Amino acid sequence: MQVINEDSPRKSLVNVRVGEGVKIYNFVNAYGCELGEGTKVGSFVEIQRGAKIGKNCKISSHTFICEGVTIEDGVFVGHNVSFINDMYPRAINPDGSMQTDDDWELVHTHVGKGVSIGTSVTILGGVKIGDFAMLGAGAVITKDVPSKAVVVGNPAKIVRYLD
């Protein structure tokens, strides 16, 4: 892997580790993350420090991938997908002081290989998505999804399994 930095009008890339053939499109903000070989990142995407994305993934436009997220190889991440790493986010503490990095606990999310995450899906922190699961467009994922399960809705429920 190679570490790239780019401070150009349409890209802010800071310490991004990339494999061969990674392609990053216009208007991307990424820092301290890892993108495996062959992975593509669309426009208006932010990827935070510590996020780890495998090989041959597609990260579509308008998507947010936060610290604490690990995505295995061959995952399709649709447009406008959001991950979460904080169960009870607050801007301030009960005493009114602003929260700092010490005031929250990072929760980890794991997306198995070959998963397909539909457009506008929201994935709560701490869940595990099994290999080749399919998350339907607009689903809000509040708990673990088994391998090859197809889920839809808010909150998402299993509607069937892929063969």
Add this chain to the structure above:
Amino acid sequence: MQVINEDSPRKSLVNVRVGEGVKIYNFVNAYGCELGEGTKVGSFVEIQRGAKIGKNCKISSHTFICEGVTIEDGVFVGHNVSFINDMYPRAINPDGSMQTDDDWELVHTHVGKGVSIGTSVTILGGVKIGDFAMLGAGAVITKDVPSKAVVVGNPAKIVRYLD
């Protein structure tokens, strides 16, 4: 119509066909699409090749319009709206190779004239939205919507018809 190209810090426009009076705001990524006269495009919008948008439409910020989408005249597209053109998106084939343009079938979506698409609406591929229909904020549109129908929810259901 006129074909415009702009490669500036806050706009990447490649072969965009525009009518008179089209206005495109900051941070827009658009290529190979068509925008009818008087149409406005907000910030953080991506419009893909082959998308066709009619006259006097408003495309609000954070919206994604993909290949295969046709939008007729006078349509309001809210903020954070996403279209889809692939029913079963995958990043990789069953053999693990990355999918290419040959591995998926483009599905077409049609939005009739005067339609109002609320904020954060997600529209699955292949649906037809009838003239002057109103899609409520946050709706996930999974099937055709009749003219003048008002739909809300995930999945969206008809709640009434406009006069």
Add this chain to the structure above:
Amino acid sequence: MQVINEDSPRKSLVNVRVGEGVKIYNFVNAYGCELGEGTKVGSFVEIQRGAKIGKNCKISSHTFICEGVTIEDGVFVGHNVSFINDMYPRAINPDGSMQTDDDWELVHTHVGKGVSIGTSVTILGGVKIGDFAMLGAGAVITKDVPSKAVVVGNPAKIVRYLD
């Protein structure tokens, strides 16, 4: 407060009133709004004219805050959150002419202090969110939320109250 203007590749700030210590990240489009001291604004955020945001708030990436929105101190606004200020948005009038600012009524939205707005929440125009309420990820807020209520779903419903 200080009025700032910045026309740089990754920021378009026009007449933004900011308090001490405000931090604005990459790819932000903001104009005519107010940000109280200590507030942070993430990437791919648009904040419109007349929006007023208090002190020590966090506005996360991909969020849209429109005219008519007032956010009190210490509010956490998650990623991909959208506000609305128009109940029946249309691009055109019944006679086919394009709508102008005279053709719609601005509705006001109020977010109380210490509120936590989860990722991908959509808030309809005209609602009031009580102090320290918590809006769960993916919720579509269609009516007022009482103080300290926790709401989830589309449409959002109260599931419990915080102590």
